Amino acid sequence: MRETAALVELKARDQAIQVEVDVAPGLPSTVADAALLKTCLLNLVLNAFEAMPGRPAVPRGAARGPAGRAAIAVLVSDTGWA
Numbered sequence: 562m563r564e565t566a567a568l569v570e571l572k573a574r575d576q577a578i579q580v581e582v583d584v585a586p587g588l589p590s591t592v593a594d595a596a597l598l599k600t601c602l603l604n605l606v607l608n609a610f611e612a613m614p615g616r617p618a619v620p621r622g623a624a625r626g627p628a629g630r631a632a633i634a635v636l637v638s639d640t641g642w643a
Contacts, residue, residue, distance in 0.1 A: 564599060565602040569603070588633055
């Protein structure tokens with residue numbers, strides 16, 4: 562998530578958009594395709610940029626999934642209107 566945020570940092574600054582990354586401490590390791598996850602997050606963030614020119618934030622985070630399940634939840638949101 563932090564790598565994706567770093568990739569869009571300049572574009573965010575140019576559009577006066579604040580990107581926030583909030584990753585819960587102590588998340589378990591997971592088996593996943595890192596490149597695919599980065600691509601997915603990048604597409605979501607760039608879509609959010611298009612929906613919210615000049616809006617203040619794109620909060621994103623990761624947290625543990627529901628109790629008793631081996632999962633990590635990834636949250637992406639924006640304040641756009643589109």
